Structure formats: structure tokens, C-alpha cells
Amino acid sequence: MYLHKLFVSVFLLLLFTGCSNDSNEYVFREINVFSLTIEGGKITSGIDNISINPKLRFVFSRSLDAASFEQALKINSSSGFTIAAIEYMNNSSAVEVLLNLDYASSYEVMLEGAIGINGGVLTKPINFSFKTQIDDTIYERPPCLNTADCLQSTLISHTTGQGNFDFYANYPIYEENAKWQNLEKAVIVVHGASINPDDYYSYMTTTLEALNISEKTVLIAPDFKSSAVSSGDLYWSSLGYRDGKTSNGTTQISSFEVLDILINRLADKNFFPVLNEIIITGQSSGGRFVHTYAAGNRSESTHPDIHFEYIVSESQYFYYPTNERIDEQTNNLYTPTNCNGLQFWPFGYELAPDYVNVLDKTVFNDRFVNRSITYLLGNGSGSDSELNTTDCEAVLSGSSRYQRGENMYLYMGLKYPNHNHKKTIAQGVSHNGSAIYTSPEFKSLLTQLLNN
Template sequence: MKLKLMLLVILSMALVSCGDQTPAPKNLIIISATINGAALTDGLSGVQIDSEISLVFDASVDLDQLKAHLSLEAEDTMVPVEVLLSNAQSKAQITADLSYKTQYTLTLSVGEIGASGESLQEGFMVNFTTAEDEIIRELAPCTNLSCIETLEVEDQGQSASFDFYSSHPILLENAQWETLRNAVIVVHGQNRDADNYFTYLTTALRNTELQNNTVLLAPWFKEESDANDQDFYWNTSSWREGQPSNGHVRISSFALVDNLINILVDKSRFPVLEKILVTGHSSGGLFTHVYAGANFSQSIHSAIDFEYVVANSQYLYYPNNYRYNEQAGTFFEPSDCAGYNYWPLGFQSAPSYLNGLSPEDFNGQFAGRKVVYFLGNNTSNDGALNTSDCSATLLGSTRYQRGENIFTFMNAYYPGQHAHTRSIVDGIGHDGQGMFLSQEFSILLSEKLN
């Protein structure tokens, strides 16, 4: 009996003891630290005095506690800071009155700064130096989806807006980009997901350590549902062919990219820019293919080295009426497919952007420009492949084969004259992310931009 009572007492004490215990607050972690959308790294220089620093935590923070643990110091002098919280109080946006040519130290000390008592176990400290003057000469690349800019383009007295993602704020009037030797323009596919392609190429440039000397642009050819009253937009996929936009201002999608290039070749803004690489996947690949031959920018700006990387386009431009018979291994002129040579597969009914340019001049321009057919050889599960229209099936049996066929055509009809090459990505199919994050693309970027 005494033993039973003792056991009951021990059990009761244990239950009371367990009931009194409350879970200890978890540790708080800083997920990211950025300045104006770019990574905030120790020793960063050339920081603009109107910059905003963002610290993102894995949980909500207490504003008063955060301020108590946060300090900004310049040459042994404490600098007042303003802090705003957003994203359910998990993102701190920090600003201060900064001065030119000054080194600052931002410190967040350990302590309980979480809204529920969470503790920051690892302190954060970073040093940065502001720019010499109001001229922006260098910035770390912006790598997130806040990096969107708007270009106002005027045509015949009317203007509209063209949005694009950009690793650097190229529209700033007070910028002289002294480290940007290269530019990459990546064109989205049929889904018009410029944000995704900006992310893919951002990663690709980082993987090849080219992000600090390359400006990346990802134009967004919007459909009407994504556009406001002042935006350029296209109701159909005609943007990939260089056709005019719909809406109150009608301008070719090619002309809009020309406008971006006009900024890049401005020596007052980009004094050391040497190369421009245009690329796109699938529908973006078609845009790249026909833009390579169509654009006037390369002819006007002959001091810049232009290259074009056409990734996995199922539609490709042919300079004459002949197509390749895969089974026979010969070229033939189709007789039973009306319209197979209409633009963008041939020069018939070319867009107004090309008014004044003859087919012969266009074809010579097309053959002489440096085009890379960047082909994924996995032909399985390609539900987007057009296998019903004869004008498409004449190009080849698979997306990969269509790339091979146009390259065979160029070798046959422009031997020793064309500047086209090809590169194959083994095991990847109709997959923009897979293509641009492949080892083959890293090698290609390194070769072209170094």
C-alpha cells in the first residue's frame, strides 16, 4: 500500500513538473540582407547615399527591441536610423542620412528581438563605403524580382510604357557604369514569364562569376490582361515575330529591344561595354532567331560585338524556299503546303519593321551574324511541339531535329559564309530552366563574355 502511494505521489509530481514547462522560444535567423535589392556584403563600396537596407528574418520581430539592438556607426559616431517593418513584421527596411566618401558599420547584436521572444543567436555586422559623389559608377547586381524598370517609349507623338527586369538601374541619368563590359538580354517564352527568365540568367551569371561585369535585362512583352492603360501589349504571340503592339501606341517588339540597346551603347552611361548577347528559349528563341537577322542596332553600333543564342525554338527562319528531308538527307522545295514560307519561317509578309530591306539584304545580314543554335537533345514529352501544321512539320520531326536541320541548311547553302554554330545540351528537352542552368550554357557564357 505504501509503495502504491509513493508511486502516485512521484507520478503526480512529474505531471505537475511537465505541466509547468513551456517551450523555449526558437532562435531567430536572418534569411537575407540586401541593399537596394542587391546582396549586402561586407566591404561593399560605391553605395549611394539614398540607399535602403533590408534585413529579412524567419519570423516576426519586435520593432522596439530591433531598434535597441541595431546601430549604424561612421568613424566612431553613431548615425540615427529609421526602421520600418513589413511582410508580417519579418522584413526590416533601414534608412539613414548618409554622406559621400564615408565608411559605415551596421551592427545588429544578439538578443531577444523576436515578436514572441525569439532570440537572435548570431550577431550581424557589415561594413560598407558610400560613393565618392552623386555619380554612380558601380553597384552590386540586383538579383530579386523587385528589379523591374519602366522605359517610356514615344512614337508619332504618343508614348507608352515598356517594363523590363534589370540587374542594374540603367535608366539613371547620373550613372557611368565603369565595370559593366557585357550585356545579356534574355527573352521569355510563350508564357511571358520574364521574371522566371531573369532568375534563370541571374543564376547562370553567378555560376560563371560574370554577374559583376554583366548587366542583365529581361524584357516583358505583356498580354492585355497584365497591362495597364499606358503599357505596350500584344493580344497574340506576334511579339515573338517583331510585329507591332496592340493598344494606343503600335510599335514593333524588335524596336522596343532596339530602344534598350540604344541605352546600353551610350558611352556616357556604359563607357566600357563591349558585348551584347541576346538569347531566348522556345518562343523567346524564335524572337532571337529573327531579331538576329532583322535588327538595325548591330549595323548602327558596329563597335559592339553582338551574339545571339537561340535555345530550343521549334520555329526557325529559312532564307529560301527549300526544306530538309530527314529521311532522304536532301533538300527539296515543298509543293503542297501553302504559306510555308510566310514570316517568320520565310521572308514573305515580313513585319513593317523591315520595310525598305530587301529579302537579299536581310538574308545576307542573317547569315553573317553570330548565331548559336543551343539545342536540348531530349525529344520526349514535348506537348508544345506543333505537329499539325505542315509549315511546322516541314522544319523537322522534333524540336531538336529542327535545330539540327536549320544548321545543316546553313552549311549547305552558305558554306564558308555564315557565322552560325550549334551547341548541344545532352539530356535536356523543352525546359528553359534546364537549358540555361546547364553546364553547357555556363561554358558558352564563359566563352562569349570573357
């Protein structure tokens, strides 16, 4: 009896062990597609207006065997094509294929079968088609969604010299052969003190995709570097960008003027014939940038055919046209007497940067009151280690980041009853750029502003 039980136990152990090994080998041999993009944008079969030199990017769950992948990749077309280059990355789990194609032609891409190391098999065949642009003019293009593929640069000229300025964008805005027929809106998002434009580009891309508006909306995330990464880079030390100060180095240009230059491109009807609205937003220190740029910029008055909106997100610093502040005990205005910095930029107008002080203070304040500014506030109770609780100019603005935004909005209502400012509260969100820009409240706000 004992031997019989022992035999049964050993038999079952071998049986289950064998099944487990076979199963593991089966799972190991499977290869899934994590992402598939063309020119940085998502692929939908039948997509039009692809360039004649597109880059296909495949990302798989496991490493590829190069020879097997290249043998399995099929491209069909009645027109000519060549594979210009194939590059493998991330331990051969990602591959980029550069193509040379003809204008006004249709192509079909297929991939199936064993393409992996150790004979790994693609679980689901890839099959999609696309058409190239009809001539050398670009009218449409899928938006760039993979942040790493969306970095662009432009050479900015100024009376003091030239400098390179980087930014992320979902369309090649400086493409000289483009006449964008579908891009009606633009959203510009300014990073905070962490100088992480790639993150903010990613947050906003997520929201635009969720709202299904990427195909008609230009997204730009400027990179106001704190130091030069390469020779000739424009940069602003000590977070000078957020106050419109001039860049460091030989070429000295205001961060506000840099944004004007990007906007001038968007406003050029030769390239963006149907663009009619630009929303500029910034988080934290980026919100501080937007709050004063809203009144000081030259773009809105230069381009009266474009509607401008400004969204100040979770800033702890605000510009006040007067030295008055909100008494949180009474919710009334009062004038503090124990702080000498209230009148100085960016809390007040004195010592405003050269870009701004060409305007009379009265003109600046009139613009500030009447331009369309929305305060995007998170009322979460999470910790805020970056809150300035030392400088009187900051402390007198309010007891918390959220309260400082509430106080700013209340001030406008008491001091300027006919102001053009608004507020939106993201429920439960603390100081967090990702959370606030992907919040339901922000999505609703963006939808409302873009549909006005």
C-alpha cells in the same frame, strides 16, 4: 515490482517530455537570417559605392517585434545619417530600412540579441560595413539580385506616341548620374509565350552569380506584355512581340525597335564607357524572336564597336532563307510542294513586318547567314505539349523541338557552307527554361562567348 516499473516508466516519460518541450521552446526562440541585401544586391562587408539613399532589406526565419528590432539595430559612422523609414512585411519576418546618408562616408551596421516576438533571439549577430559613393556620379554599384527589387520602367517615344515599357535589370540602366566603369558585358534574355520575364531574370541571375560575373555584366529581361496592366503600357496581343510586330493601342512600335532602344542606351559611352559585348538570347517563343531579330535588327550595324551574339534557345519555329527543308530520312535538302505557308514570315521573308521589310530580302538573308547565331538545343525526352504538330510550316521543320533545331543547323551547313551559326546541346534537358539556362552546357557557352 510492478509499481517499481510503473514508476520508472512515468519518470522517463516526464523526463523526455520535458526535454522535448524545452528543446522546442529553444528552437522556437531562435531567429535565423534568410537573406540580407542592400539596394537589391548582396552584401559583402567593405562594399563600396553605395548610394546615399540605400534600402537595407532583412529577411528572417520568424516574425520580429518591431520595438525590439529598432532598439537592437545600430548604425555607426563619423558622418551624419538618418533612418528615413522602416517597413515590415510578410507578417513582420521581413523588414526594409531606408537610410539617408552622406557622400564619401563609411558606415557600420550591427544587429544582435532579442529581436523577435516572444523574445526570439538572433542566432548569429549581423555586422557589416560599407562606403557611400564619392559624389553624385555612380561608377559602381552591387547588382540587383532579388527579382522583386529589380523591376524598372522607361517611357518610350515614337512617331505614333509614347508608351511605358517595363523590364528587369540588375543595374539602373537609365540612371542619368551613372558612368559605369565595371560593366563590360550585357546579357538580354527574352521570355517565351508565358510572358514571365521575372522568371527568366531569376534563371539568368542564378547563372551569372554561379559564374561570378554579375559585377561586370548588365542583365536585362524585357517584359513584352500581352495586355496593358496600367494606362499607357506598351503591349502586344496574340504573341505579336515574337515576330517583331507593332504594339497594340495608340502607340504602335515594333517589339524589335523597343529592344533597339534598350540597346542604344547600353551603347551610349556617356553611361557605359567600357561595354563592348551584348548577348541576346530567348527561350521558346523568345527564341523565335531572337532568330529573326538577329538578322533584322538595326543595332548591330549602328554600333560596330560592340560585339553581338545571338542564342536561340529551344525554339520550335525557325526562319529559312529558302523554301527548302531537311528530309529526316536522308538528311538532304528538298523542297516541299504541299505547304503554302513556307514563304511567309516568320518561316520565310514574305509579309515581314514593317520594321524588317525596309531591308531587301537579299540583304536580310545575307545578315542572317553571317551574323553569329547559336542554337541552344535540349535533347531531353520529356513530353512537349506545346509542340505544334498541326501547321505544315511547323511540321516540315522537324519531328520534335530538338530535331527542328538540328534540322535548322544542318540546313545552314548544306545551303551555306560558310555560315556563322553554331549549336550547343544541353544533355537531357527537355522544354524547360530554368533547366536550360542553368545547365552546365549553357554556362560553358556563355563563358566562351563572353571571353572571345
